[in-house]
Each structure stands twice: as C-alpha cells, then as structure tokens.
Amino acid sequence: MNLSLLAAEGALFGIANRGVIIFGVKVYWYAICIVCGMILAAYLSALLMKRRNMSPDLVFLLFIVCIPSAIVGARLFSCLTDEGLGIGAFFDFRDGGLSITGGVLGGVLAGFIVCAVKKINFLRAADCVVINILIAQALGRWGNFFNGEVYGGEVTNSALQWFPFAVPISPDHYNWDVGGIGGFSDPNATWHYAFFLYESIANLIGWVIFFTLAWKTDKKPNGIFTCLYFVWYGTVRSVMEPLRDPEYILNAGGVPWSLVFSILMAGLGICAILVLLLLNFRTEKAFIGSRTGDSSALTAYVPAYKDDIPYYSKVNMYGDKYPPEPTKEELAAEREKRKKERLAVREARKNGKDGENQ
Numbered sequence: 001m002n003l004s005l006l007a008a009e010g011a012l013f014g015i016a017n018r019g020v021i022i023f024g025v026k027v028y029w030y031a032i033c034i035v036c037g038m039i040l041a042a043y044l045s046a047l048l049m050k051r052r053n054m055s056p057d058l059v060f061l062l063f064i065v066c067i068p069s070a071i072v073g074a075r076l077f078s079c080l081t082d083e084g085l086g087i088g089a090f091f092d093f094r095d096g097g098l099s100i101t102g103g104v105l106g107g108v109l110a111g112f113i114v115c116a117v118k119k120i121n122f123l124r125a126a127d128c129v130v131i132n133i134l135i136a137q138a139l140g141r142w143g144n145f146f147n148g149e150v151y152g153g154e155v156t157n158s159a160l161q162w163f164p165f166a167v168p169i170s171p172d173h174y175n176w177d178v179g180g181i182g183g184f185s186d187p188n189a190t191w192h193y194a195f196f197l198y199e200s201i202a203n204l205i206g207w208v209i210f211f212t213l214a215w216k217t218d219k220k221p222n223g224i225f226t227c228l229y230f231v232w233y234g235t236v237r238s239v240m241e242p243l244r245d246p247e248y249i250l251n252a253g254g255v256p257w258s259l260v261f262s263i264l265m266a267g268l269g270i271c272a273i274l275v276l277l278l279l280n281f282r283t284e285k286a287f288i289g290s291r292t293g294d295s296s297a298l299t300a301y302v303p304a305y306k307d308d309i310p311y312y313s314k315v316n317m318y319g320d321k322y323p324p325e326p327t328k329e330e331l332a333a334e335r336e337k338r339k340k341e342r343l344a345v346r347e348a349r350k351n352g353k354d355g356e357n358q
Contacts, residue, residue, distance in 0.1 A: 017179035018146055026176065030143030037136030038067060044135065044211070048128040051215055053318045057304035058120070062129060065114050066107040073106015074099050081257035100137060101237070101261045107133075120302060123223030127214060130226045134207035134233065141200035148173030148180035152193030152243045161191040168192075192245065199240050206232040218317050219289040220297040221280040227272040234266030 014021035019028035042063050046056035077099040108130065115122035144150035148169050155166040168183035169192050175182070183189040210232070214225050241259040277287040289295035298317065301310045310316070311325035326334070 016177050017181040018176050028143070029146035029179075033143035033146070034136075034140045037139035038063075040139065041129075041132040041136040044132045045129040047315070048132070048211070048214055049125075050313065050315050051317060052124075052128055052218065053298040053300070053310075053316055054125065054128065054302040055304035055308050055310075057308065058125065058302070059129070061118070061304065062111055062114055062125065066110045066129075069110030070103040070107030073109070074103030077102020077105070077257075081255075099258065100140075101258055101265075104133060104233070104265075105261075121222060123221075123226060124297065124302065126226040127222055127224070130229045131207060131210040131214060134203045134210070134229065137233070138200045138203040138207065141196045141203070144196040145180045145194075148178070148183060150196040150199075151245055152195045153245070155191040155193060164194055164197050166191045167194040167197070193243070195240055195244055199236060202236045202240075203233070206236070218296045218298045220284060220295060221276045221288075222297045223276050224273060227269045227276065230265045230269030231273070234262045234264070234269060237262035238266060 011021045012024055019026055019030070019032070021027070042059055045062075046059040049058060050056045081099065108126070111126060111129065112122050114120075115125055141150070145167065148167075151167055151169060155161055160166060161168075163184075167180065168186065168189035169180075170178050170183040170186040170189045172178045172186070173180060173183060178186070206229075210225055210228055238259060241256065241262055280290075281287050284290035284295075285292050286295075301318070301322075303310075310322045312322050313319035316322075
C-alpha cells in the first residue's frame with residue numbers, strides 16, 4: 001500500500017505500510033506507536049498522581065527529563081549490545097535500534113535524579129509512573145508489527161497459520177511499501193509466532209492488575225508497585241527473549257544481553273520487594289500498612305511548585321481533606337486583593353524613603 005501526493009522531488013504526503021509521509025519526511029508507524037504510548041502513559045501517570053495525593057503537574061517535569069533520557073538509554077544499550085551497530089552508529093537513530101530495556105533503565109535513572117534534586121520521595125512518584133510504562137510498551141509493540149519484526153520461530157502447521165496467533169513475514173518487509181502489513185498479501189511470506197503481540201498482551205494484563213491495585217490501595221510502603229513492574233516485565237522478557245528470531249536478539253560478544261538484564265530486573269525486583277516489606281515491618285510492625293501509626297504512605301500532599309495548593313477532588317483518595325476549588329470570580333478577587341497589597345507595600349516603601357530624604 002502506498003497512497004502518495006507527488007511533489008517535484010518525490011512524495012509530499014502519503015501513507016504506506018510502514019508509515020506516513022509528511023512534507024516529504026517519512027514518519028514510521030513504529031515511531032507513532034511509541035509516541036502515542038508515551039502520551040498515554042503521561043496522562044495515566046498524572047491521573048494516578050492525583051489519585052494518590054500528589055500534584056499531577058509533577059508529570060510534566062518528570063517526562064520532560066525522563067523521555068529524552070529513556071531514548072538515549074534505549075539507543076545506547078542497543079548500540080553497546082548489538083553487533084550490527086556499535087557505538088559509532090549512536091546518532092543514526094533513523095536506521096533503527098532502540099532497546100526497551102535500555103530505555104527503562106535510562107528513564108528510571110533520570111527520574112531518580114529529578115526526585116533527588118526536587119526533594120521528592122522517589123518511590124512514591126515512581127509508583128505512579130513506572131507501572132504505566134507497561135501500557136506504553138504494549139502499544140509500542142504494535143510498531144514492531146508495522147515493521148514486520150519481533151517474531152518467533154516459523155509456524156509450519158497450516159492449521160496454525162492465522163493472525164493473531166501467528167503473523168506472515170515478507171522477505172521484503174524492510175521495504176517502505178511492504179512492512180508487516182505487506183506480508184498478508186505476499187505469497188512468499190512465511191508465518192511466524194507473533195511474539196510482539198504476546199508481549200503486548202502480557203504487558204497490558206500487567207498494567208491492568210497494577211493500575212487497579214495502585215488506584216485502590218494507599219498502604220505503606222511506597223515502591224512496591226515500582227518493583228512489581230520490574231518483576232513482571234523482567235519475567236515476560238525472560239520468557240519471550242530466547243524464543244524470538246535470532247535476528248532481534250542483542251548478543252554482542254555472544255552474550256544475550258536483553259535476556260541477562262531481563263533476569264536481573266525480575267530478580268532484583270523480587271529482592272527489592274522483600275527489602276521494602278522487611279524495612280516496613282521493622283518500623284511499622286507490619287509488612288503492609290502500620291500497626292503503630294498512620295498506615296498510609298500517601299497522607300502528605302506532594303506539591304509540584306511552591307504555591308501549589310490542593311483542592312477537593314473526587315479522584316484524590318484524600319480529596320475530602322481539602323477546601324473546594326475557588327471559582328473564577330473568587331480567583332480574580334484574590335488576584336486583585338494581592339495586587340492592591342503589593343501596591344500598598346510599594347507605596348509604603350516609597351513614602352519611607354521620601355521621609356528619610358527630608
């Protein structure tokens with residue numbers, strides 16, 4: 001498929017199996033899926049922050065820093081672990097090569113630094129953001145479908161050659177006009193297990209479970225949902241990675257790096273959960289919640305800036321603690337009042353200086 005509006009030097013606008021052309025620039029469906037996943041994750045993170053007694057405006061700060069860091073981390077990890085790339089190809093982003101594992105590590109590290117600088121509880125903020133990476137990854141995997149990549153071994157049984165269980169891969173799937181969709185009409189296409197879809201579904205299931213739990217509970221300690229993400233995603237990738245087509249396994253130096261880091265993520269996630277539970281038991285005499293004091297990890301409101309004032313909200317678990325949001329008229333009156341107060345202070349200072357001069 002290739003529907004294009006031709007210009008003097010080629011297509012100005014168009015739609016093809018692997019992407020769209022906008023003002024002569026090819027934009028891949030892969031990139032569109034990833035960007036849409038980021039936007040959706042940002043919205044859900046802001047919603048969960050509001051639910052869990054934090055300012056949703058914090059998401060803007062975190063994502064402004066974390067998304068570029070995640071992209072750099074994804075590219076760096078891919079270049080270091082893909083024998084076909086190498087560090088010299090780092091800036092050739094349009095040639096492909098982004099590791100989700102590297103992206104997660106880069107984004108989380110950047111988030112930790114931001115929270116440290118802003119003096120925000122990192123684990124509390126991470127619980128609202130990290131689990132939503134799962135739905136971004138679930139959507140992003142469909143970009144692999146449009147590219148005709150991230151699939152498993154060949155399916156030779158004709159009874160199993162149906163989508164979405166399997167996916168037809170054209171020998172020419174890297175062609176702009178063919179991609180993954182072109183495999184359905186290519187008689188030379190071979191059917192493979194649709195691992196991109198399996199992983200997408202697994203990530204979606206994990207997101208539904210963790211988002212629901214995070215929405216409903218406010219018990220100590222913070223960080224449990226962050227660790228659960230690493231356990232879930234590390235486990236999913238540990239299962240999927242060895243079964244993928246060898247072409248898409250990052251194995252520089254003969255080491256399956258994505259598999260290694262996936263196992264580490266799952267293992268360290270489990271260890272971190274145990275540590276959090278033990279530390280909570282040590283201080284609160286309970287693994288979850290508290291027997292000695294406030295059982296909630298969300299009592300204090302976390303502002304995004306100095307004058308950030310919480311107001312009543314049905315979404316916020318603690319919304320009934322706060323006053324109703326003022327109307328536009330009340331806000332205008334408050335601004336006018338502050339303006340008069342500032343003018344009065346300036347006038348008093350002016351009169352004081354004039355008196356000293358006399």
